[in-house]
Structures are given as C-alpha cells and as structure tokens.
Amino acid sequence: MTTSGEAPPGSPQRQDPTARDQMAHRPIGIDPRRRPVPPGRGTPLLRRVTLAVALVLLALVGSTAATASPRLERTAAPTQSIDVPAVVAAVGPAVMRVEVTTSATQGAGTCIVLTPSGDLVTNAHVVGTATSATVIGTRDTYTARVMGKDTAADVAWLRIDRASGLRVARLGDSRAVEVGQDVVVISNGLNLPGAPSITRGIVSAVGRSAGNMTGLIQTDAAISSGSSGGAMVDDSARVMGMTYAVAVGDQTTTVENVGFVIPANRVAAALRRLGLDVSARR
Secondary structure, three states: OOOOOOOOOOOOOOOOOOOOOOOEEEEOOOOOOOOOOOOOOOOHHHHHHHHHHHHHHHHHHOOOOOOOOOEOOOOOOOOOOOOHHHHHHHHHHHEEEEEEEOOOOEEEEEEEEOOOOOEEEEOHHHHOOOOEEEEEOOOOEEEEEEEEEEOOOOEEEEEEOOOOOOOOOEEOOHHHOOOOOEEEEEEOHHHOOOOOEEEEEEEEEEEEEEOOEEEEEEEOOOOOOOOOOOEEEOOOOEEEEEEEEEEEOEOOEOOOOOEEEEEHHHHHHHHHHHOOOOHHHO
C-alpha cells in the first residue's frame, strides 16, 4: 500500500549522520481499483489507509533506511542495449494484475506467473491478510488462493486452481546482476486497465537496504503505486528481481527514480520455504 508524493525541487543536501532519516521507503503494491486520484482528493477510505501505512512504514524504517552501506565499489560496464520489445513479448504475458479486497481495504498490485498450472508470486504486502485474490491477465480473469506468505522476505505464493497452459516467466540467477546493466520493469503501474506498464532503466546499485529489507537491487526504472510484485527483467528475458519499494523524499530531500527490487534468488528461496520449488524452470 502506498501513497503518492513528490518533494519540491531543490539541490541534494548532505545528510547529518546523527539526524533523523530524511528519506522513507514505501512499498508500491496497493492502489485503488478506480483511476488514479489526484493528491488531496482521495476517498475517505483511501485517506485512512494512506495515513495508517505511512505510520507503519515509519516505524519499520527506524534509523537504517538511508544509512546502509551498499556495495558500490563495483563499476561494471553496462551490457549491450536491451531489446525492449523482445523482452516484453517474452515476459509480458506472464505478468498479471492482482486485486485484493478485505473488510478494511481494497487494492491492487502485480504478480508473476511461474508455472503453466497457475503458480504465481507477488509481495506479501500486496495480499496482506487476504486469503484469495483476483488475478487479471490481458484476456482472462482468475481467482487465486493465497497458498502461503513469508512476510520477512515480503514474498507471497498464489495459485490459480485448474489452470493450464499459462505463459510463464523464468527466474534468473540474481548473482549475475551487474551495476550499470540495462533492465526493464514490467508491472501493474497505477493499476491501469489493459496490458502491463513497461519502464526501462539500469541497475543503479546492489546491496541496498530499504525499510527492514537488506541486500536489495536499486534501479532507476520508473516504479509506481501498483507495481509491487512486478518483474525486473534482463536482456535475456530472465526475471532478475521482484519490485518492492520506492524511495520518497521530504521537504529537505529530493528523490527521483530510486526503486528497490528483491533479488530473484531470494524470491526463489522464500518460495521453497513455502513449498513451491521452481528451480527446474530457472
């Protein structure tokens, strides 16, 4: 669940290491089903959800959000330019919208199809306390059960019963991710109807920390509300990570294009703990 916000333009400022964090991180999974609402004009329910999430995230972020030491010494040269249409053709059909309704909230995120028989992965914060979800592809709509979730890893396993022949995505080996390489993010940005949204960027850093998560991949590919659970894909059409959060600034800090991705190896490990082994399909 997230809110949208924008810091006023300004020059970056040096951060006092003894001061409170000047930057928060927000998951980017839950967005209203309706079209985007301009800031300050949301429904009462949306405003209540927004406030609650902001408070929870501040408690989770604590004093580590902007002070972690990422592995920045690597200066690998970028790989060859990525063929975006080819990547989208290969992976796009395996990225679907997921909508969740509980007694308290109604929202949406993204999920990735991992098996032809209907095993999917998304963020645990997307499904929340729900036991089922609606999954929407470009042609069909399905009901999926929440088979399990690892809240510490922020990974949830969904299953569509009696599904067959679904297009699938391959999880790559995220140890191969290099700073500077081209990537494409495929996701349900802003919960817009139709095909997934496509954004392009590079891997900005590895080993990042955001909130209570460590070892994340940082990218400058645009990530929006509703993108949680989306796929970050390399030039070989392998999913190298699952989108998790974006950084947002405040009145003293300007933040642009700072997104965080859970490495694919950690996603696969969490799924194994939950009972789904996709190693044969990697």
